[in-house]
Amino acid sequence: MLARATARFPPSTIARLHVRFFSQTAAARGPLFSAHVASLKKHVKEISTSELNAKLTARPEGPGAAFHLLDVRETKEWNQGRLPYAVYTGRGCLERDIEGIVADPYDEIVLYCGSGMRSVLAADALQKLGYKNVTSLRGGIGAWTKEGLPLGQSTKTFSDLVEDY
Incomplete structure (x- = not known):
């Protein structure tokens, strides 16, 4: 089926359709998840x-050392833009990596x-790990x-500092 589609449409059109389909799919969340x-x-x-x-x-000079703004989106999303002073953590390994990013559970x-x-899910996980002062940005980067x-140009990526698992 993909071969027929790529024969009829240029790759740029296929890419736009792919992004549009998955964006709409992500927007249509199931009732159990919601x-x-x-x-x-x-x-x-x-x-x-x-x-x-x-x-x-x-x-x-920005927020102090006891303040951490963590981006739990996918790498592809991070590369498209991020909030000022944000550090990329990704959602997938957050629980594993968090103590290397935020050592003090009261920060x-x-x-x-x-x-x-996803940030609500991540906040819940960090609270269960014992972090006491965790907040989720309502509406995310979309809001x-x-x-x-303004979006930031931070290049701080925690994943660059750790070995692949």
Whole structure:
């Protein structure tokens, strides 16, 4: 089937269709997953884009050492843009790698993803590991960009510092 499609359409069209299909699929979440995320939101704190922007811009040198903004999206998403001062962690190995990123379980951690769902899952996992001050960005980077807030150019990627598992 793919061979027939590639014979009829140029690769750029196939790529756009692929991205569009998977974007729509991701947007159409099942009721069990949606209910699960809703139940987690009852005990996961969320921060608004304006509150996070205020934290990031309060000091000219950026947030202090006890503040960690972690991007739990996929590498491909990170490469397309990120929040200022963010560190890439990815969701897949977060529980394994977190102690190398945030040693003190009382430090402030703000997690974000594309829409605010993966970051809620990640926040729940970190709370279960014993982290006490974990927050999820409500609406994720999608809400951030919708508000017209600036994206950062940070090159800090924790995954570059650790061995492949």
